[in-house]
Amino acid sequence: MKEELLNLAKQRRSIYALGKTVDFDKNELTALIKEAMKAAPSAFNSQTTRAIIAFGDSHDQVWEIVRKALRDVVKDDNAFAQTSAKIDTFKVAFATVLYFTDMDVVHNLEKQFPSYADNFYDWSEQAMGNANFAVWTALAENGLGANLQHYNPLIDDAIHLAFDVPASWRLRAEMPFGSVEAPAGEKEFMDDADRFKVAD
Numbered sequence: 001m002k003e004e005l006l007n008l009a010k011q012r013r014s015i016y017a018l019g020k021t022v023d024f025d026k027n028e029l030t031a032l033i034k035e036a037m038k039a040a041p042s043a044f045n046s047q048t049t050r051a052i053i054a055f056g057d058s059h060d061q062v063w064e065i066v067r068k069a070l071r072d073v074v075k076d077d078n079a080f081a082q083t084s085a086k087i088d089t090f091k092v093a094f095a096t097v098l099y100f101t102d103m104d105v106v107h108n109l110e111k112q113f114p115s116y117a118d119n120f121y122d123w124s125e126q127a128m129g130n131a132n133f134a135v136w137t138a139l140a141e142n143g144l145g146a147n148l149q150h151y152n153p154l155i156d157d158a159i160h161l162a163f164d165v166p167a168s169w170r171l172r173a174e175m176p177f178g179s180v181e182a183p184a185g186e187k188e189f190m191d192d193a194d195r196f197k198v199a200d
């Protein structure tokens with residue numbers, strides 16, 4: 001059997017030691033991320049996922065927004081110093097993808113298809129997972145590392161203000177990416193017998 005996709009999927013890991021040594025330019029990376037997101041499926045082909053791809057000063061701004069939001073909630077100075085050092089590990093990356101769900105699309109579908117109404121938000125989250133995985137794997141295929149962060153909803157208002165984000169876009173994840181400065185560790189897996197059943 002062909003295992004190209006499987007090998008790429010295994011290549012995708014959470015990389016926490018990221019850097020700025022990236023040979024691709026902004027346009028190439030933007031095109032890759034766009035295509036990966038467009039190839040990812042969504043319920044009813046509703047295409048609920050949105051993204052802002054932040055490079056340069058905009059990337060820095062994302063992580064300064066995170067730092068400021070956390071300064072407001074982490075009162076202890078020592079704890080904040082640790083938090084701030086962690087934020088630096090994201091800021092030293094090359095760029096960040098901010099992922100959003102367009103809630104207008106979700107609410108319109110809820111109205112249009114009342115019998116499925118309860119499903120549309122869940123489906124938008126599943127579409128988000130598909131989009132995250134597609135972009136993360138496409139970056140990995142090109143030798144770039146990424147990880148997935150969730151400082152939303154703490155940073156939502158500041159992100160909306162800073163990047164003129166449409167009101168209906170709900171922030172769901174932040175993905176810093178860049179060069180791989182250190183590989184991921186071993187990944188542990190639960191027992192297949194507890195996870196899979198084969199029915200004949």
Ligand SMILES: Cc1cc2nc3c(=O)[nH]c(=O)nc-3n(C[C@H](O)[C@H](O)[C@H](O)COP(=O)(O)O)c2cc1C
Binds near residue numbers: 012014015148184
């Ligand atoms: C939906 C989802 C949410 C995640 N949230 C975070 C997060 O907030 N912070 C983080 O460091 N990693 C986060 N991760 C990364 C997981 O911890 C990681 O994917 C998992 O431990 C498996 O490791 P791997 O990515 O190297 O395969 C998230 C992953 C997924 C799929």
